[in-house]
Amino acid sequence: MKKKITIKQLAAELGVSVSTVSKSLHDSPEISKETREKVQAFAKLYNYRPNNIALSLKNKKTKTIGVIIPEVVHHFFAMVVKGVEQVAMERGYNVVISLSNESFEKEVINMETFADSLIGGFIMSLSKETLKKQDYHHIHQTIEEGMPVVLFDRTVPEINCDKVIVNDEQGALLATKHLIDQGKKNILLITTEDYISVGRLRTQGYLKALQEANIPLNNGLIIKTEDTNRSDIILPLLENELRTALKQNPEIDGIFTVNEIYAAAAMRVIREFNLNIPNDISLVCFTDGVISKYATPPLSTVNQHGTQIGIEAANLLIDRLENKIEQPKPITKVVACEIVRRDST
Secondary structure, eight states: OOOOOOHHHHHHHHTSOHHHHHHHHTTOTTSOHHHHHHHHHHHHHTTOOSOOHHHHHHHOOOOEEEEEESOSSSHHHHHHHHHHHHHHHHTTOEEEEEEOTTOHHHHHHHHHHHHHTTOOEEEEOOOHHHHHHTOOHHHHHHHHTTOOEEEESSOOTTSOSEEEEEOHHHHHHHHHHHHHHTTOOSEEEEEEOTTSHHHHHHHHHHHHHHHHTTOOOOGGGEEEEOOOSOHHHHHHHHHHHHHHHHHHOTTOOEEEESSHHHHHHHHHHHHHTTOOTTTTOEEEEEOOSHHHHHSSSOOEEEEOOHHHHHHHHHHHHHHHHTTOOOOOSOOEEEEOOEEEOOTTO
């Protein structure tokens, strides 16, 4: 009996990437003919099946949704899953959850594994590595096979599917204006690199708020982190950058961060400088999670309503699976966000 092999093992045996194997098995012209034939021959030798999408669609007896999220410790993603679970239970569906851990390779493997397990459709937020690579072939192939996908939070226009988002630019605009309304004029932004869509959009909202208030842009007041899933590496580096910024710009009187973990790091550094929140520096962030509510002082935030995003995403996906949406074109739903005012401002 021939042993079974995973896509990761297949890639390791051949000395190529998971992406190359996946594309070769789908006969993508992006891969050379020689490599495609080599991968396909090796896959046949070990009886490897790239996915079971066609069988899943044929049977359609499984009422299971696959959810792929970048990380589980993030309050926002936990709330999205809560919303998905709520709708799934109400409508008679099961939910299986997998983590990409911000890895492109893990995301590809997760989709292959889920499809092979007769998943009806996917709800997912793209990993940071996928966004950086700009390689979406695994999602395109899934959609082309007729399996519905709903993206949330981190989305890209290149993927033609249903999406549920918040208006990240508008949320950042509201947050920055909130600081400006408190009389703050030297506002530091802590964000991600631009390849992460939500970080880019939130940066745009910050810039727009400064422009509307006629506050000159100071590039020294923007810290962009090279984000990974290793907080033990990111946060010390971020704290060092913030220390440098506060030394070079002692006039900083407000800080806006694109998530509450960055805000927690900022609070540590602010206290090192014996500065008071909010009297010396006011602080506002995205993600209305546990850190924001129980910090000292409690943090003003942009509430993204993660549970509602999960509810909308699950209803969209199940309606597609049950053919209740007559419109063939993808639907984008926008969930409104709002400022939650607490003691940090």
